[in-house]
Amino acid sequence: MSVQNALEVRDLNISYKVPGGKLRALRDINLNVPRGEIVGLVGESGCGKTTLMQTILGLQSSAAVTESGQIMLGDTDLLTLRPKQMRNLLGDRISAVFQDPMKSLNPVLTIGRQMTDIQFRHNISQREKRDRAVEMLQKVRIPDPESRLDQYAFEFSGGMRQRIAIAMALMAEPDVLVADEPTTALDATLELTTIDLLRDLQQDIGCAIIFITHHLGVVAELCQSVNIMYAGEMVESGPTRAVFDAPQHPYTELLFNCDPAQIPERTRHLPTIGGELPSLINLPPGCVFEGRCPKAFGPCAEIHPRRVQSGGSDMVKCHLRDPEVPQ
Amino acid sequence: MALYFIKRLLLSVLVVVIVIVALFLLTYAIPGDPARVALGPRANAELVAEFRQRMGLDQPLLVQLYNFFTSLLRGDLGRDAVSGEPVLNTVLSQLPDTLYLVLGSVIVALIPGVLLGILSARYRGGIIDRISSVLSVSVMSVPAFVIAIYLLLVFSIQLGWFPAIGAGTGFWDRLHRLVLPSLALGLAWIGYIARILRASILEEMNEGHVRTARAFGLSENKIMFDYVLRIAILPMITVLGIGIGQMLSSAVFAEVVFGRPGIGKLVFDAIISRNYPIVTGAVLVTTIFFVIVNLAADLLVAWLNPKVRHDLSR
Structure with a gap:
């Protein structure tokens, strides 16, 4: 374990028990989250982002089976922890902000109650817990926090709720924050202010953030490094700038081409990537992206690509970039 | 929201009113002369007529219904046919x-x-x-x-x-x-x-x-x-x-x-x-x-x- 990584996922394999056999949701996932950095995780729906996030938080469904791998938080492998030990780390050393701010807060308990409840590890008075909650709400720029603590989630706007969720997640100054599409449900202006706020707080606290998103613009704006997932595999990882300037994997390239912000002229039709995701129950022997890849050639359908370093990217899984594959 | 409470309350009152009307009609529809039932087979015609008048049984249906409601509002549910005690007390x-x-x-x-x-x-x-x-x-x-x-x-x-x-x-x-x-x-x-x-x-x-x-x-x-x-x-x-x-x-x-x-x-x-x-x-x-x-x-x-x-x- 390199000391500069706050969190490190190593060769993680997760599958789900399904009627037709085993659905191999995550295969050989590696993810480095350096201390104090914001790491982007990008991929289309169904690529395994949610499974990865749930596994990191120990909140995976009962149908999920961890086949192999490690998730190192400091010197601790989270996958070896018993549920009770895992619960001890949650909200303390590792916490999370979720996508839908309308649903992620309890509807029948006041914000103050929820914010004091999560401080159950701290042996301080209710008064002190409340003061800390007020302080945290001030940090996320909720006006008049003292009186708003006694209000319920429905009395806040969507943007405010998400700021409250961020305040709760960062209250214990965790080592790692998992942010699962925290701005997807917000409109564009709110998205910007929420991202600014998140970055300010992150610099203040010095925590690392795994930022899961569809929005490439946000990654470019916020993240030092980026990881691209496809159909349960990590297909490319590297420093944000390098990957954005010269994507090495054809999927990454197509993903960037589909980003509406990258299209200079007016158009009625946004570009899409044709084809469908491969079946994760009966995996193809070759590359998972072969069926949709415009650059597929000889070995792609037969041989699973290995991880290579290419261009500015630290890791890419593509025969095109493998010097040992005859082009 | 106060509207919900008022609506809900009115609905409850309506249910009670409907039940009262249904009960009244049921009693009305029971075969036989209520006065005869109340007085028994050996009562003479004069007695029955007097009873019908006293109980308002000779009035039209709607008047009887109105009387039924007004006496209910006074808390008068009628008298026990056997003991003669007020029904409400029993x-x-x-x-x-x-x-x-x-x-x-x-x-x-x-x-x-x-x-x-x-x-x-x-x-x-x-x-x-x-x-x-x-x-x-x-x-x-x-x-x-x-x-x-x-x-x-x-x-x-x-x-x-x-x-x-x-x-x-x-x-x-x-x-x-x-x-x-x-x-x-x-x-x-x-x-x-x-x-x-x-x-x-x-x-x-x-x-x-x-x-x-x-x-x-x-x-x-x-x-x-x-x-x-x-x-x-x-x-x-x-x-x-x-x-x-x-x-x-x-x-x-x-x-x-x-x-x-x-x-x-x-x-x-x-x-x-x-x-x-x-x-x-x-x-x-x-x-x-x-x-x-x-x-x-x-x-x-x-x-x-x-x-x-x-x-x-x-």
Whole structure:
């Protein structure tokens, strides 16, 4: 374990028990989250982002089976922890902000109650817990926090709720924050202010953030490094700038081409990537992206690509970039 | 939101009015001359005519209905056809025993039902969950009076643990004698309440706020009792409101089988002796009670929602 990584996922394999056999949701996932950095995780729906996030938080469904791998938080492998030990780390050393701010807060308990409840590890008075909650709400720029603590989630706007969720997640100054599409449900202006706020707080606290998103613009704006997932595999990882300037994997390239912000002229039709995701129950022997890849050639359908370093990217899984594959 | 309360209240009043009209029409439609029934076959024609005039029976239907309503508003439910006592007094004197029985049945249904519901949701697919699922279906499908008779056979006659008949005197004796009838009425609802609660707990457990609570390491017990149950209990309250109505009608059997005084026994005896004013009065009082219980349940459900409280305080 390199000391500069706050969190490190190593060769993680997760599958789900399904009627037709085993659905191999995550295969050989590696993810480095350096201390104090914001790491982007990008991929289309169904690529395994949610499974990865749930596994990191120990909140995976009962149908999920961890086949192999490690998730190192400091010197601790989270996958070896018993549920009770895992619960001890949650909200303390590792916490999370979720996508839908309308649903992620309890509807029948006041914000103050929820914010004091999560401080159950701290042996301080209710008064002190409340003061800390007020302080945290001030940090996320909720006006008049003292009186708003006694209000319920429905009395806040969507943007405010998400700021409250961020305040709760960062209250214990965790080592790692998992942010699962925290701005997807917000409109564009709110998205910007929420991202600014998140970055300010992150610099203040010095925590690392795994930022899961569809929005490439946000990654470019916020993240030092980026990881691209496809159909349960990590297909490319590297420093944000390098990957954005010269994507090495054809999927990454197509993903960037589909980003509406990258299209200079007016158009009625946004570009899409044709084809469908491969079946994760009966995996193809070759590359998972072969069926949709415009650059597929000889070995792609037969041989699973290995991880290579290419261009500015630290890791890419593509025969095109493998010097040992005859082009 | 205040509008909701007013609407809900008006609806309750409307239900009571409809029941009153229906009751009146039923009495009107009963074959035979009520005056003849009241005075007996040997009364002479002059006496019958005098009685009809005195009771307003010679008036048109709508006038009779109007008179019926106005006397109800004065709290006059008519007179017992046998004893001549005011019906209201007779019914109200029997009401407490039935209310104790219903209360006992609610306790019998609620405490094990809630416990089973929580446990089956918490250990979903486990042994408790499976047993409660089978039991709830089998117990629900047995009528209350069958349960009552079996309870009586086993616990009173075979084992002799509980007295078979009567309501008893003094607190402990009354409580002792309340056990079997309450079981007879309440048992069927244990499984039902457990299943309803289990379903709403499981539904709520899938909500985002539970995932948030888990992501902060809150214990499963804390999440269940402070975060989930507050919301999951609401459908059960509504069901219980309706359940109380069902228990009131089952009370007729339980009171007859266990020889207890109460509204059910009163109605049963009144039907046998064709004492229609008592039947009408008892049904009316029971309906009003049921309407109040359901109103209370609905208002409680609304009140437990902070959004509703918030809108009201505006």
